[in-house]
Amino acid sequence: MSEYIMEVNDLKTHFHTKQGIVKAVDGVNLRIKPGEILAVVGESGCGKSVTSQSIMRIVGQKKSEQLSGEVFYHGEDLLQKTEAEMRKIRGKHISMVFQDPMTSLNPAYNVGTQIAEMPQIHENKPKKAAWQRAVEMLKKVGIPSPDKRASQYPHQYSGGMRQRGVIAMSLSCDPDLIIADEPTTALDVTIQAQVLDLLRRLRDETGTAIMLVTHDLGVVAELCDRVAVMYAGKIVEEGTSEDIFDRPKHPYTQGLLHSVPRPGHAERLQPIEGQPPSLHDLPEGCRFADRCPFVMEQCRNEQPDLLTTETPGHTVACWLEKEGVEDDNRRTRPRQQPEETF
Ligand SMILES: Nc1ncnc2c1ncn2[C@@H]1O[C@H](COP(=O)(O)OP(=O)(O)OP(=O)(O)O)[C@@H](O)[C@H]1O
Ligand SMILES: [Mg+2]
Numbered sequence: 001m002s003e004y005i006m007e008v009n010d011l012k013t014h015f016h017t018k019q020g021i022v023k024a025v026d027g028v029n030l031r032i033k034p035g036e037i038l039a040v041v042g043e044s045g046c047g048k049s050v051t052s053q054s055i056m057r058i059v060g061q062k063k064s065e066q067l068s069g070e071v072f073y074h075g076e077d078l079l080q081k082t083e084a085e086m087r088k089i090r091g092k093h094i095s096m097v098f099q100d101p102m103t104s105l106n107p108a109y110n111v112g113t114q115i116a117e118m119p120q121i122h123e124n125k126p127k128k129a130a131w132q133r134a135v136e137m138l139k140k141v142g143i144p145s146p147d148k149r150a151s152q153y154p155h156q157y158s159g160g161m162r163q164r165g166v167i168a169m170s171l172s173c174d175p176d177l178i179i180a181d182e183p184t185t186a187l188d189v190t191i192q193a194q195v196l197d198l199l200r201r202l203r204d205e206t207g208t209a210i211m212l213v214t215h216d217l218g219v220v221a222e223l224c225d226r227v228a229v230m231y232a233g234k235i236v237e238e239g240t241s242e243d244i245f246d247r248p249k250h251p252y253t254q255g256l257l258h259s260v261p262r263p264g265h266a267e268r269l270q271p272i273e274g275q276p277p278s279l280h281d282l283p284e285g286c287r288f289a290d291r292c293p294f295v296m297e298q299c300r301n302e303q304p305d306l307l308t309t310e311t312p313g314h315t316v317a318c319w320l321e322k323e324g325v326e327d328d329n330r331r332t333r334p335r336q337q338p339e340e341t342f
Pocket of ligand 1 (some may be wrong): 015017022023042043044045046048049050051107214215279
């Protein structure tokens, strides 16, 4: 049996549009161990949400949405499952938390009823026992007076409480994997930190693995065991939090780290210049080449594969790694500082 609960191999999601084929996900590989928190990070539009939705088979149903590759969950390929089989997996074994809690909550029903529905459907729990479970889950996610709150409607909850409610719903059937797509992006900073703390506590208590999708590298350092960095439909670097934050290899990862405020790093923030390539007109070589401060000729002609670095488990798709460029100046050269000073 594999040590992973999920193994995504060469996942591709291509959308056929009037403008051409949009390669939103284009050969993604991911691995998640039981109880692990994996962050998938990258700029807006790089394919993070489409990756999550493809794993859950929320996309890929229409003729214009072409899905390929493998998504092994406990050794079974989800891409080969029928829709009826997927319905049994979603919510029960793998659940999803979206950015906007109102995607998951129906304004017409009280929150308790909506959470209770999950164990009723998936575990045939009688109504009363399912309601008890809902109250218990609300308590677990830190909602005060859960008995009373369960009978209230989503509009009676604050934004942060609604997201806690959705997390309670996602936990109600004791899944072994939660895919949380920007679960805190719509919340203000203090509440964001509380919800992230909650996710970590729940993982510690329940042992559920979490795939946390975010464009904000700043939020993941403390929370995640592993980080996968995504760029233009591909994973360009993957490793433990320490690998990614202390010894990033890919110039894109280095650029991301320079562009977000981080505790203990006082240097001036430097956004990565330029834009990612269009997903329906991708370059032949490395997709980051146009923005890369270390670009070489080879980078423009050939796409680099993910290679293991000197640290086992830390992989990077960059020709600098392949070429074994040992010129430390090159690797650690500070990114050019802008000339003007304030
Ligand atoms: N149904 C669709 N048809 C065509 N293109 C699509 C479709 N869904 C998504 N895309 C495109 O796929 C790309 C990846 O989108 P995705 O939503 O996965 O990005 P993301 O990394 O989640 O970004 P964000 O951080 O903004 O949420 C985008 O360019 C988007 O426009
Ligand atoms: Mg998204």
